[in-house]
Amino acid sequence: MSIRAKVAGIGHYLPQRVVPNAEFETTLDTSDEWIRSRSGIERRHFAAEGETTSMLAANAAEAALKDAGLEASDLDALIVATSTPDLTFPSAATMVQARIGMSGGFAFDVQAVCAGFVYALSTANAMIVSGQAKRVMVIGAETFSRIMDWTDRATCVLFGDGAGALILEASEGAGTSADRGILSVDLHSDGQFRDLLYVDGGVSTQSTGHLRMEGKEVFRHAVEKLAKTATAAMEKAGVTSEEVDWVVPHQANIRIINGTAKKLGLPMERVVVTVQDHGNTSAASIPLALSVGKAEGKIKQGDIVVTEAIGGGLAWGAVVLRW
Structure with missing residues (x-):
């Protein structure tokens, strides 16, 4: 027998404010049609003033606990994947821990930008398989x-x-x-591509900074690297593309999602797509899409799910799991 880390529950939270593409037309030289045609995005949610990453994360955490029929005290560990924490320290995870009333166990953040959730899932899996923890909540929040x-x-x-x-x-x-749970993990990073996607500020440089991106270059790397890491993870799991029920990719751009599915030889009917409603929510995008996919009756117990993501670093990876 071997230990597997299986899914016990899932949930998500979106801020109330919905921002349609048309809202940008008043301040930028852009249009709804331009944004849709290049990204597939139609709308996104923005946090209210004073609404922080840990608040969003705590709301999602409560929804996941409810779905699993568990209490916060049932958790051994809590990992938050984020690049936009409330404060420099303490971690957003410890703030979530306090908000949901989890007084025991331990909590920490993982930072791998858009690949953060895949990295955090890998970390939680390693802790469970090694026997360090029995139940771990993994949150992506941005x-x-x-x-x-x-x-x-x-x-x-x-x-x-x-x-x-x-x-x-x-x-x-x-x-x-045939086991339920995480079947394989494949992670990569290459720091030489730092300048393709980054924030031009931080604590050590004494500024908050703004996101900067070389879109065409990121696109070129994304499709190739995502298809490769997903294929590698599937090979490690002993799973063929025919056996995959759902691909739940990082929701950055519909063209990247389409291109990756094509390289994997998987029809778009087997891909969960939420980018039109959420935009790119970085580390939150995969768990959001998983939660929506389950809520819509797509992802069911026993289904083989492949998740893959790429973000600043560049950092990328994939996880194969049986739901």
């Missing part, structure tokens, strides 16, 4: 609206705010691809 340059029409229309939370718990498996 308020990217706080780091936008509102004069840069190439970037500010692409991002949104939100949070998604998933609970993993230890389960016994046979060690085959």
Whole structure:
């Protein structure tokens, strides 16, 4: 027998304010048609004034606990993947821990930008498989609206705010691809591509900064690297593309999602797409899409799900799991 980290519950939260593409037409030389045709995005959510990343994360956490039928005290650990924490320290995760009434266990943040949730899922999986924890909540939460340059029409229309939370718990498996839980993980990064996607500020440089992106270059790397990491993860799991029920990709751009699915030889009917409603929510995008996919009756128990993401660093990776 082997230990697997299986999904026990999932939930998400989106800020109340919905921002349609048309809202940008008054301040930028852009249009709804221009944004849709290049990104597939139709609207996104922005956090209210005073609404922080840890608040979004805590709301998603409560929804995941409810879905799992668990209490905060049932958790051994809590990991928040974010690039937009409330404060320099303490971690957003410890703030979520306090908000949901989790007095035991431990909490920390993971920072791998848009690949953050995949990295955090990998970390939680390793803790469960090694016996360090039995039940871990993994949250992706972002308020990217706080780091936008509102004069840069190439970037500010692409991002949104939100949070998604998933609970993993230890389960016994046979060690085959028939097991429920995380079947494989594949992670990569390459720091030489730093200048393709970054924020031009931070604590050590004594400024908050704004997001900067070389869109064409990021696109070129994204499709190739996402298809490769997803394929590698599937090979590690002993799963073929025919066996995959759902691909739940990082929701950055519909053209990247389409291109990656094509390279994987998977029809778009088997891809969960939420980019039109959320925009790019960075580390929150995969758990948001997983939660929406489950709520819509797409993702069901026993389904094989492939998630893949790429973000600043560049950092990228994929996880294969049986729901």
